[in-house]
Amino acid sequence: MKYNPNLAKELNREVELKELAKKRKKQGVEEAVEPAISNQYSFLEGSLAEQVHEYITRNYPDLPKLSSIQPGKGSNSFYVTAVNDYFRANNIKIRTASQSELEHIIKNNLLKLTGHYEDTGLVLRSTGNPNEYLAKHLANQLNPSYPLMIPLNGLTLIKDNRSPHKYSFQLTNETKLIHAPVLNSKPGQKFNETDDNGLPLLGNGTRTLYTGSDKSGLSRLYMDWNLDLSSNDENLASSFDNGRVVLVSPEGARL
Amino acid sequence: MTQMDKLKYEELTLPNYINSREVFAGLNVSDLARASVLGGLNLLLVGDTGTGKSQLASDIYKHWFGGSKSEGGQGIFIRAHPDIDIYNEIFTNLNIDRAQRELTNNLEALIYWVDEINRAPPFAQNQFFGLGDGKMDYRGREISLGREGYNVLIATANLGNGEFQGTFETDKALYNRLHVTLDLEHMELQPTFEDKYKIKTSRVANPNVRLSEPRDISEKVIEASREISKATEYPNLETQAVLNYLESGLQNCQRYGVKDRVWPMGRQDCTFNKSGEALCSIIKAPTTRTMEVVRKYAAALDYLAKLKAPDVKIEPPELIFKAFELTGAYQHLLNPSHLREHYNHNPKLMKEVVGKLIQDYDSQRDYILASLEEAQNRRKVSRFFSHRGQLGDYDELSDNAKKGTTLIEPFTNNREIGLNYVTELIELTIKGKELNDGKE
Numbered sequence: 001m002k003y004n005p006n007l008a009k010e011l012n013r014e015v016e017l018k019e020l021a022k023k024r025k026k027q028g029v030e031e032a033v034e035p036a037i038s039n040q041y042s043f044l045e046g047s048l049a050e051q052v053h054e055y056i057t058r059n060y061p062d063l064p065k066l067s068s069i070q071p072g073k074g075s076n077s078f079y080v081t082a083v084n085d086y087f088r089a090n091n092i093k094i095r096t097a098s099q100s101e102l103e104h105i106i107k108n109n110l111l112k113l114t115g116h117y118e119d120t121g122l123v124l125r126s127t128g129n130p131n132e133y134l135a136k137h138l139a140n141q142l143n144p145s146y147p148l149m150i151p152l153n154g155l156t157l158i159k160d161n162r163s164p165h166k167y168s169f170q171l172t173n174e175t176k177l178i179h180a181p182v183l184n185s186k187p188g189q190k191f192n193e194t195d196d197n198g199l200p201l202l203g204n205g206t207r208t209l210y211t212g213s214d215k216s217g218l219s220r221l222y223m224d225w226n227l228d229l230s231s232n233d234e235n236l237a238s239s240f241d242n243g244r245v246v247l248v249s250p251e252g253a254r255l
Numbered sequence: 256m257t258q259m260d261k262l263k264y265e266e267l268t269l270p271n272y273i274n275s276r277e278v279f280a281g282l283n284v285s286d287l288a289r290a291s292v293l294g295g296l297n298l299l300l301v302g303d304t305g306t307g308k309s310q311l312a313s314d315i316y317k318h319w320f321g322g323s324k325s326e327g328g329q330g331i332f333i334r335a336h337p338d339i340d341i342y343n344e345i346f347t348n349l350n351i352d353r354a355q356r357e358l359t360n361n362l363e364a365l366i367y368w369v370d371e372i373n374r375a376p377p378f379a380q381n382q383f384f385g386l387g388d389g390k391m392d393y394r395g396r397e398i399s400l401g402r403e404g405y406n407v408l409i410a411t412a413n414l415g416n417g418e419f420q421g422t423f424e425t426d427k428a429l430y431n432r433l434h435v436t437l438d439l440e441h442m443e444l445q446p447t448f449e450d451k452y453k454i455k456t457s458r459v460a461n462p463n464v465r466l467s468e469p470r471d472i473s474e475k476v477i478e479a480s481r482e483i484s485k486a487t488e489y490p491n492l493e494t495q496a497v498l499n500y501l502e503s504g505l506q507n508c509q510r511y512g513v514k515d516r517v518w519p520m521g522r523q524d525c526t527f528n529k530s531g532e533a534l535c536s537i538i539k540a541p542t543t544r545t546m547e548v549v550r551k552y553a554a555a556l557d558y559l560a561k562l563k564a565p566d567v568k569i570e571p572p573e574l575i576f577k578a579f580e581l582t583g584a585y586q587h588l589l590n591p592s593h594l595r596e597h598y599n600h601n602p603k604l605m606k607e608v609v610g611k612l613i614q615d616y617d618s619q620r621d622y623i624l625a626s627l628e629e630a631q632n633r634r635k636v637s638r639f640f641s642h643r644g645q646l647g648d649y650d651e652l653s654d655n656a657k658k659g660t661t662l663i664e665p666f667t668n669n670r671e672i673g674l675n676y677v678t679e680l681i682e683l684t685i686k687g688k689e690l691n692d693g694k695e
Binding site (some may be wrong): 001002003004005007008009011012014015016019020048051053057059061086088090091092 | 271287471614617618625628629639640641642643645646647648649651652653655656659661686
């Protein structure tokens with residue numbers, strides 16, 4: 001993390017202004033009312049992407065396939081989790097988007113998601129393969145009711161030399177566990193509508209849900225370039241140039 | 256004095272020893288030996304028979320220093336044996352007319368090559384201390400070896416695991432004088448497949464050490480050694496940070512303050528090492544001599560890397576940690592019980608440990624460098640906060656701003672590698688700056 005000799009002064013000023021505003025409000029001085037800001041969405045890009053990438057390179061040097069990822073280009077389950085760790089470590093109230101937030105983005109046309117893929121979660125179906133070690137590590141931390149969707153934005157990474165991936169996923173107090181029977185349904189079914197968790201309501205539609213045939217172990221959950229939903233990719237580490245990380249600032253913080 | 260041409264990398268040829276296995280920053284295994292000799296740092300070559308250690312020593316001895324003094328070169332070759340007496344065999348002659356022993360000009364040799372040093376028993380190995388220190392005692396006087404402040408000792412040894420008959424343990428104090436150790440049996444220092452192919456195909460089979468053409472470039476080697484020494488003066492901020500991290504950080508013991516004689520402790524005796532894998536339990540701090548060697552070897556590696564590729568840029572941490580890895584493996588810094596678990600494979604364990612040290616240093620680097628940079632501006636910054644992905648000075652925050660931030664105090668000894676020393680370094684730097692400013 002870069003040292004900024006003026007950071008303390010800048011923060012002092014900010015806090016001072018906020019205090020002043022509060023005081024004036026108490027005294028009945030009219031303030032311009034700021035509109036309530038709804039969630040803001042953005043791709044991880046520009047200087048923020050550089051900073052985040054630098055943090056990840058420094059703190060997670062053995063992150064799987066890190067060398068295939070460039071700032072703002074590429075994504076895998078580990079990287080997205082590490083992005084969340086960056087914001088947590090810096091007390092910034094930004095996190096990566098969940099599956100339901102991606103659906104919200106699509107419905108409201110807030111970002112162009114086609115042409116890219118976005119990792120949002122893990123699917124835990126049993127403690128077997130694929131990814132037996134990581135599956136067991138996760139299952140040991142909870143009382144699973146399979147299949148489970150676990151959003152990446154509630155997980156953290158821990159260094160784990162016994163893990164084939166050198167890191168393991170760890171639950172945090174922000175972890176949400178979503179029982180998702182639909183992810184064990186027959187593969188290749190169509191959908192357009194989704195539920196509150198962003199999971200497909202199967203029926204007619206143009207989008208496809210991929211669930212695989214084995215229905216075991218730990219897999220990756222991501223939205224594909226054509227908005228299909230893949231829940232059976234056992235390779236948690238692979239990353240390609242069209243991978244994107246979508247950020248959401250729940251309190252309207254500037255992205 | 257006539258102007259001497261500057262040494263070129265191409266002149267540092269080793270006619271018979273071939274090992275192009277890359278180690279780091281474009282330098283290969285042969286370069287590690289080259290840098291040691293250019294830096295005037297004693298070199299210990301270990302490995303099984305046939306790993307090329309005597310060939311490497313011979314190439315440097317003959318092709319850089321012209322071979323033996325008796326044949327017009329600058330070197331002395333000593334084959335160690337149980338009855339060795341280097342004082343009488345090498346450095347003095349009997350003057351029959353005067354019925355006394357007199358010093359020979361072998362004292363001026365620039366290179367001493369001791370083959371199979373551990374074939375001399377420990378009490379006889381004591382004689383090599385002088386060669387390692389570059390000094391001999393003669394009738395109560397201390398006499399410097401070599402010329403113009405330069406001399407180097409190259410020793411070879413079969414360390415093995417008890418399979419060699421007639422070899423002895425090597426004394427810790429002697430290891431301390433053998434500054435750089437290259438274990439040519441270590442997988443990562445073995446010749447590449449292509450090298451082995453070249454060795455097999457490019458010349459007739461000869462299992463003995465091949466003698467290269469005598470050539471003397473010792474004047475240029477001495478000059479290079481001077482330049483390397485000069486480069487160790489006034490180390491930059493980050494070099495100082497890493498050197499101190501090793502020397503002071505590794506001294507830390509969370510239980511007793513300093514490692515001292517309590518180290519190594521069994522894991523059952525230390526609550527801070529329940530796993531048995533705490534870094535502080537695996538390695539201790541190097542001696543002052545080893546740290547001097549690390550500084551010089553780092554400078555020598557940098558010098559050689561630039562001689563080889565002038566545009567190369569190696570970051571100070573990479574240089575220092577690599578120099579430490581190559582000079583510290585046999586300095587009795589590693590926990591013996593961990594070593595046993597690693598089949599007494601010093602370089603392998605050392606590499607693993609240094610890898611972890613680098614990780615730890617990197618995790619604290621921003622704090623350390625920010626503090627030292629600020630100290631250069633006579634500002635004491637040792638407590639931080641982070642905000643929007645940046646670090647700031649916590650002590651500059653107003654009380655209200657402090658409420659919303661978390662204090663980070665990195666410079667503590669409540670960690671495996673102690674960082675308390677940074678606070679002292681900050682104060683020393685500020686004091687030094689103030690003194691300097693006063694003078695100006």
